[in-house]
Amino acid sequence: MLVVAAALLDGSSRVLMHRRPFAKHHGGLWEFPGGKVDPGEVPQDALSRELAEELGIRVEPHRFAPAGFATGAAVPGDDEPLVILLYTCRHWHGEPLALEGEEVRWCLGADCSGLDLAPLDRELLPNLKPFGIDL
Numbered sequence: 001m002l003v004v005a006a007a008l009l010d011g012s013s014r015v016l017m018h019r020r021p022f023a024k025h026h027g028g029l030w031e032f033p034g035g036k037v038d039p040g041e042v043p044q045d046a047l048s049r050e051l052a053e054e055l056g057i058r059v060e061p062h063r064f065a066p067a068g069f070a071t072g073a074a075v076p077g078d079d080e081p082l083v084i085l086l087y088t089c090r091h092w093h094g095e096p097l098a099l100e101g102e103e104v105r106w107c108l109g110a111d112c113s114g115l116d117l118a119p120l121d122r123e124l125l126p127n128l129k130p131f132g133i134d135l
């Protein structure tokens with residue numbers, strides 16, 4: 001399964017974290033916002049769609065810059081291993097709101113580390129160092 005995620009970066013070395021809905025897999029854990037890529041969908045288009053659904057913001061797909069990937073075991077109910085592609089983004093339209101999840105929070109790197117993160121999001125966090133997010 002292919003998943004895309006965005007590290008939205010503000011001008012103050014902060015990144016936007018999203019708390020998953022309590023009722024879902026990894027409920028209540030924090031993650032980089034994003035979601036599953038539909039079959040045949042370009043990853044950046046999928047990320048733009050997911051951010052609109054999840055946060056109510058609009059991002060032009062060319063605004064996403066690759067920031068690495070992580071791999072994990074298959075999600076329950078799916079028989080394929082999981083691959084998460086992380087992108088950074090500094091330009092979007094609108095104010096991010098938790099439309100589907102429990103909460104969104106702007107965090108300095110050290111504050112991200114202190115959150116109860118989903119496992120692959122924790123693994124991806126150091127990938128943001130070159131983008132000014134110090135842990």
Ligand SMILES: Nc1nc2c([nH]c(=O)n2[C@@H]2O[C@H](COP(=O)(O)OP(=O)(O)OP(=O)(O)O)[C@@H](O)[C@H]2O)c(=O)[nH]1
Nearest residue numbers: 003024025026031034035036072075082118119120121
């Ligand atoms: N971000 C993240 N997702 C993970 C990790 N491990 C893992 O199994 N996943 C799974 O990857 C999927 C991410 O897609 P999603 O956010 O669109 O999932 P969702 O539960 O909202 O599913 P839905 O869109 O079908 O309602 C979820 O099934 C999530 O549980 C992880 O470490 N980080």
